[in-house]
Amino acid sequence: MKDTLKKWLGGLLIVGMVGCGSAETDSASSSSQVSNKSVGQSGVKDDVSNPNVVQVAVGSADHSTLVAALQAADYVDALTNVGPFTVFAPVNTAFDELPAGTLESLVKPENQRKLRDILEYHVLLGVYKKGDFLSGRKMGTADGRSVEINVDEAGEVYVNGGKILGTVEASNGIIHVIDKVLVPN
Known part of the structure; x- marks a missing residue:
């Protein structure tokens, strides 16, 4: 039972990491992002x-x-x-x-x-x-x-x-x- 629970939690952790990774990729390519220049709040692109x-x-x-x-x-x-x-x-x-x-x-x-x-x-x-x-x-x-x-x-x-x-x-x-x-x- 403990082994099954560990495998299940481990699987969730991997899915969570993959999901977070794709969310970061998605947010980096979305229309709401910060430009690479060193600027203040006006550098945030938000359409x-x-x-x-x-x-x-x-x-x-x-x-x-x-x-x-x-x-x-x-x-x-x-x-x-x-x-x-x-x-x-x-x-x-x-x-x-x-x-x-x-x-x-x-x-x-x-x-x-x-x-x-x-x-x-x-x-x-x-x-x-x-x-x-x-x-x-x-x-x-x-x-x-x-x-x-x-x-x-x-x-x-x-x-x-x-x-x-x-x-x-x-x-x-x-x-x-x-x-x-x-x-x-």
């Missing part, structure tokens, strides 16, 4: 889960300038983490409204910290839906400053004068699309 705030921005033709700025500021990994975040995401045309040469200057490597400060000024820690914003409320941003919220009579929400055009939920927070680049004073 199955709900997209995070950066993946949503990457998928939006209206946010290509924002994505380029996130990359130049080395801020992609921070926003692909768990969060939760509320991100005020300026559309491409909002960047066009900046004074001539501003964006070109900010994306230079020597201005990376300044660009990152500006991008962090667009991020709140926690999830704030449009209905959570109250007129006159000041909200602390990821860079340690505050933005001011205003709600007009029609219920339109403005952040430092930038109008929220739409809202998209993401796996690690919420994105409010805005028509203005928020520049800290």
Whole structure:
């Protein structure tokens, strides 16, 4: 009886090892994997889960300038983490409204910290839906400053004068699309 039990447990152990081995092979070839480069959370390829705030921005033709700025500021990994975040995401045309040469200057490597400060000024820690914003409320941003919220009579929400055009939920927070680049004073 003991010999039969040993053989049966040994067989289970071998089946378990083979099964684990094939699971490792399967997971290595699946769409959810880490690239071989030494990168942070943004290096994880995942086409199955709900997209995070950066993946949503990457998928939006209206946010290509924002994505380029996130990359130049080395801020992609921070926003692909768990969060939760509320991100005020300026559309491409909002960047066009900046004074001539501003964006070109900010994306230079020597201005990376300044660009990152500006991008962090667009991020709140926690999830704030449009209905959570109250007129006159000041909200602390990821860079340690505050933005001011205003709600007009029609219920339109403005952040430092930038109008929220739409809202998209993401796996690690919420994105409010805005028509203005928020520049800290």
